[in-house]
Amino acid sequence: MNRVYIKTYGCQMNERDSEAVASQLAARGYRIVRREEEADIVLLNTCSVRDQAEQKAIGKMGYLAKRKRRDPDFIIGFMGCMAQNRGAGLLDRLPDVDLIVGTQRFHHVPDYLDRFREARETGVPVPASIIDLDEETGSQNTIREHLPDRRKVSAFVSIMQGCNMACTFCIVPKTRGSERGRPIDDIVREVEELAARGTREVTLLGQIVTSYGRGEIPPIGGKSPFVQLLERINAIDGIERIRFTSPHPRGFNRDLAEAYRRLPKLCEYVHLPLQSGSDRMLRRMNRPYSRKKYMEIVNELRRNVPDMYFSTDIIVGFPGETEVDFRQTCEVFEEVGYDMAYIFKYSKRSGTPAAEMGDQVPADVKEARNRELLGILEKRSNRRNQELVGTTQEILVEGPARKGPYFTGRTRGNRVAFFEGSERLVGELVTVNVDRATVSSLYGSLALAGVDA
Ligand code: 5AD
Numbered sequence: 001m002n003r004v005y006i007k008t009y010g011c012q013m014n015e016r017d018s019e020a021v022a023s024q025l026a027a028r029g030y031r032i033v034r035r036e037e038e039a040d041i042v043l044l045n046t047c048s049v050r051d052q053a054e055q056k057a058i059g060k061m062g063y064l065a066k067r068k069r070r071d072p073d074f075i076i077g078f079m080g081c082m083a084q085n086r087g088a089g090l091l092d093r094l095p096d097v098d099l100i101v102g103t104q105r106f107h108h109v110p111d112y113l114d115r116f117r118e119a120r121e122t123g124v125p126v127p128a129s130i131i132d133l134d135e136e137t138g139s140q141n142t143i144r145e146h147l148p149d150r151r152k153v154s155a156f157v158s159i160m161q162g163c164n165m166a167c168t169f170c171i172v173p174k175t176r177g178s179e180r181g182r183p184i185d186d187i188v189r190e191v192e193e194l195a196a197r198g199t200r201e202v203t204l205l206g207q208i209v210t211s212y213g214r215g216e217i218p219p220i221g222g223k224s225p226f227v228q229l230l231e232r233i234n235a236i237d238g239i240e241r242i243r244f245t246s247p248h249p250r251g252f253n254r255d256l257a258e259a260y261r262r263l264p265k266l267c268e269y270v271h272l273p274l275q276s277g278s279d280r281m282l283r284r285m286n287r288p289y290s291r292k293k294y295m296e297i298v299n300e301l302r303r304n305v306p307d308m309y310f311s312t313d314i315i316v317g318f319p320g321e322t323e324v325d326f327r328q329t330c331e332v333f334e335e336v337g338y339d340m341a342y343i344f345k346y347s348k349r350s351g352t353p354a355a356e357m358g359d360q361v362p363a364d365v366k367e368a369r370n371r372e373l374l375g376i377l378e379k380r381s382n383r384r385n386q387e388l389v390g391t392t393q394e395i396l397v398e399g400p401a402r403k404g405p406y407f408t409g410r411t412r413g414n415r416v417a418f419f420e421g422s423e424r425l426v427g428e429l430v431t432v433n434v435d436r437a438t439v440s441s442l443y444g445s446l447a448l449a450g451v452d453a
Contacts, residue, residue: 001073001117002030005039009057010047012245013205014080016143016156018045021079021106023145028110032147041075041113043099046082048171050347054082058093065096075099075116079106081175087133102133103161103176107142140180144190151198153398153427154241154410159187159229160206160213165248167275168286168353169315169346172207181206181213181225188232195238198427201396202233204244210251227255234263240429241396241412245271246313249289252297261304267412268305271340272297273313277332278325281318284357291332298336309384309413311340314373317366318346319357326369333373337380339413343373378439385415385437392447393417395432397425417442 004025008018021043022032033039042064047053061076068074077099078090084102091097099112112130119126140161146152160181163173191202206212213225220228233242242265247256249272260266272294276282279290301308314329333341345366348355388411395409395417407421409430418441419432431447 001040001120003033003039004030004041004043004113005033005036006043006045007036007060008045009053010045010049010081012156012203013158013207014045014047016158016205017080017103017106019147019156020143020145020158021045021109023147024107024110025113026147027145028114030110030113040073041077043077043079043109045080046078048081048085048175048349050344051349052347054086057082058090061090061094061097065094068096073120075113077101077109077112079109081171084133084175085171088131091129098129100129100131100133104136104139105132105134107139108132135177138180141182141186144182144186146194146197151427152194153199153396154201154203155194155199156205157187157190157194157202158182158206159204159209160211163207164211165208166286168284168357169318169349171349171352174351176207179208179211179214181216184213184217184225184229184232187229188236191233191236191239195236200239200427200429201241201243202239204229204233204242206244206246208246208248208251209244210247210256214251223255224251224253226251227259230259230263230266234265240265242266243269243414246273247271249273249287249294249297254300257297257300257304260301260308267414268307269309269311269339269412269414270301271311271313274329274332274336275313275315276318276321276325277329278321279328281321281325281329284320285315285318285354291328294332295335307413309339309415310336311414312336312338312342314341314343315346316343316369316373317361319354319361320359321346321361321369330372330376333376334380337384338377339381339384339415341373341377343370343377345370382437382439385439385442388415388434388442389437390434392431392433393442393444395419395430397421397428397430399426411442415442416440417444419444419446421446 006018008014044057046057064076075098079101083100143158162177162179164179217225277291393411397409401408401418406418408418417432432444433447434442434444436443
């Protein structure tokens with residue numbers, strides 16, 4: 001009765017939190033299973049950024065609750081952002097849920113599950129639902145365990161939690177709390193341990209990584225704490241590539257742009273959330289930069305690294321967004337030429353200022369704007385991939401592909417590549433001659449070591 005299945009919704013931070021919970025549960029003797037049907041305990045780690053994500057998790061829980069009615073020993077729980085956002089209110093619709101654990105209390109999940117297990121084993125009544133949404137000082141430091149026996153060529157590392165900005169659309173400051181960074185030495189130690197176990201690429205995670213350590217760690221020689229952290233990680237043997245997400249344009253200063261030139265392991269791929277290309281919309285969103293300032297950052301990065309790859313987040317249909325505003329977003333979108341983009345239709349989050357704004361944009365308009373940007377992205381992404389045909393690319397081999405005889409990995413610019421390889425190459429940097437490309441992937445063959453392609 002100790003098999004746990006964790007389903008994760010939302011961002012990489014959530015994936016990382018789930019991984020840490022899985023690792024803590026495994027250390028406590030629970031078994032992590034890959035299929036929901038095999039589990040005695042199902043935990044949903046949830047997302048609140050858009051209503052759709054919440055509805056999905058609620059729908060799933062409704063389905064799980066049916067099984068629980070047939071099988072009262074089955075344990076079900078919500079963790080993470082929606083747990084934090086909705087709390088006990090979730091029980092109104094889903095009274096069978098056993099566990100509701102917020103974003104600062106993930107590491108207490110093993111204790112809570114033990115309580116249910118003990119109650120069952122000793123025959124005392126099983127506790128009613130456990131709800132824990134407390135704030136906890138230092139909780140950012142608890143997300144550090146990785147599953148012990150699994151080599152991860154590419155690993156996520158949480159460096160901070162929370163966000164102090166007040167974007168008018170965003171629920172995250174409510175679900176994740178205010179900014180708290182982990183000490184540099186702790187992060188470095190975690191990355192060293194990962195490297196010793198075969199990790200070659202790390203992605204540093206936080207809701208606003210450019211604010212890492214601000215106010216706690218003094219700048220040194222004009223370098224922000226975040227850049228200092230990048231330098232320390234760049235110096236770790238065995239780590240070959242560094243990525244991070246998400247920065248805020250406001251914290252993207254010259255020291256960080258220059259880090260791309262100075263730090264060889266920092267990959268030339270940057271996720272730089274734009275949200276809108278209209279200054280009027282940016283102001284309404286309370287995003288403290290202009291289109292001009294954003295383009296200056298892009299240009300500075302391109303000056304430092306000419307073949308930089310760019311990714312972004314865009315919200316279409318923010319309240320009051322007119323056709324003129326949207327055209328400005330399209331212009332920036334074309335001008336930057338994003339290689340990747342996450343395009344969101346604005347979703348009202350109750351308790352945020354934008355939810356109260358007039359001029360909400362109709363669903364069909366949001367849909368059309370969403371489709372238009374996706375069209376531009378597809379064209380651009382395809383063009384970039386076609387340009388790579390005939391070149392050689394450095395690929396970090398992650399493992400066998402799900403389908404076909406291929407192995408898979410990524411370029412430094414984060415493009416997925418497929419090629420015929422072998423298990424012994426997993427975790428290695430290889431050179432691949434790219435001979436074919438689709439919108440989303442590159443196909444090629446290994447260049448022989450020591451032979452020019
Ligand atoms: N509606 C739509 N998209 C949103 N995002 C954040 N809040 C909302 C919302 N209410 C998007 C932003 C952010 C990304 C993680 O999610 O683009 O950068």
